[in-house]
Amino acid sequence: MEARTIFRPAVSGKCGPGLLEPGWRELEGDSGRGIDRRGRAGRGHGRWGRRGGKPGTQGAPRRAGEGVGACDRGFLLCIARGGGQPLASLVDEKVSQLIDLALAEDIGTGDVTSEYFVPVDRMGRAFVVAKDDGVVAGLEVAAEVFRRVGSESDVQVLLDDGARIAPGAYIMEVNGKARHLLTAERTAINFLQRLSGVATKTAEFVGAVKGTGATILDTRKTTPGWRRLEKAAVVAGGGTNHRMGLYDRAMVKDNHLVVEEGLESLQRAIASLKKDMPGVEVELEAEQLEQVKAFLGLEGVDHILLDNMENEEMTKAVALRTGERPYFEASGGVNLDTVRAIAxxxxxxxxxxxxxxxxxxxxxxLEFAAADDDHA
Known part of the structure; x- marks a missing residue:
């Protein structure tokens, strides 16, 4: 997995090797070079890069491997091992419409607070900052919100989707008209908070089954209109997408089986689907071991869903498989306390x-920088 840059508060305001939690590693610094709060290397001067001073204090030159950061202000430049793939090219026509709908819902006839209390020519500089530990996702969408409100706004995304963040992590910098930044703030943050929450929850489940060989999947239980975004956030958290909708996999569940006429009819339906749509996989839901045995005798079955089975029964079901397929998927009663045993x-x-x-x-x-702060 590609490493991703994030900003991590230093432990007790100190810099140096060995101060990061497991899963993080320090980026080696050059003597006399500073790192400002946006992670930009200085040239031996400025608030974060003045020469001189004691090692491990503000403005001190650092030796390679000694760690980098604004020590007194408590920031380290770190490399985070992100959980999943970045969310790429998310803002398609449907997501663009969702952004417009969200902005229209919030702005309505106009942002009266900004119009009456913020001068029209006032410029602003703000940072999107994490307050929780987690995994960030939805950066492209949040950035698009700021640009949609103020086309002249300069949006700098400082991280990649899938980066692990901690309280104090700087995620994005936005420069532009203060009115535009304030008007876009809530909608942009809403997208970012929701999608980062999904990525963080996914990362927790992925971590819980690490080493077992099991893959964590999402479902269609998504917020209406947000499915593409939420499923992309699952990937950012290290999970894998199940079917996107009713169109890209046939899942024959208990309600479908009720109206079926038996195994022969089921086999004919599978064969017909495979003939007409050979790229579409077929998954059958089983609630009992006897159903699993029956489904293993059918041709064209790619997956068997073990629904709400006891762990002992699932172990027996998996043991019945003689080849690579069908794959077995567990569902029902899954939480962070049970997922490891299921895996x-x-x-x-x-x-x-x-x-x-x-x-x-x-x-x-979103935090605004002070007007006289050159290294906010």
Missing amino acids: ETGVDYISVGALTHSAVALDIS
Whole structure:
């Protein structure tokens, strides 16, 4: 996984090797070079890069490997091992419409506070800052919100989707008319908080099954209109997308089986689908071991969903497989307390609705820099 740059508060305001938590590593610094709060290397001068001073204090020159950061202000430049793939090219026509809808909902007939209390020519500089530990996602969408409100706004995204962040992490810098920044603030942060919450929840589940060989999947239990964004956030958190909708995989569940006429009819339906749409996979839901045995005798079955089965039963079901396929997916009763034991049954996939329907928004805010602060 590609390393990603993030800003991590230093421990007790100190700099130096060995001060980062597991999973983080320091970026080596050059003697006399500073790192401002946006992570930009200085040239041996300025608030964060003045020469002289004691090692480990503000303005002190640093030896290679000694760590970098604004020590007195408590920031280290770190490399985070991100969980999943970056969210790429998310702002398509549908997402663009969602952004417009969200802005229209918030702005309505106009931002009366900014119009009456912020001078029209006042310029602003602000930073999107993390208040929680987590995994960031939705950066492209949040940046587009700022640009949509103020086309002249300069938006600098400081991280990649999938980067692990901690309280104090600087995520984005925005420069432009203060009115535009303030008007866009809530909508941009709403997208970022929600999607980062999904990525963070996903990363927790992925971490819980590490080393078992099981893959964490999302579901269709997404916020209406947000599916593409939330599923991209799952990937940023290290998870894998299940089907996007009803069109890209056939999932024959209990309600479908009720109206079926038996295994022969089921086999004919599978064969017909495979003939007409050979690229579409077929998944059958089983609630009992006897169903698994019956489904293993059918041709064209790519996945078997083990729904709400006890772990002992799932272990037996997996043992019945004689080849690579069908893959086994576990579903039902999955939470952070149970997911490890489920993974250890040998299933290939575990689908978790909570990734999207129960994710808690990550605490993220927009902070304006002081007018005289050159290195905010």
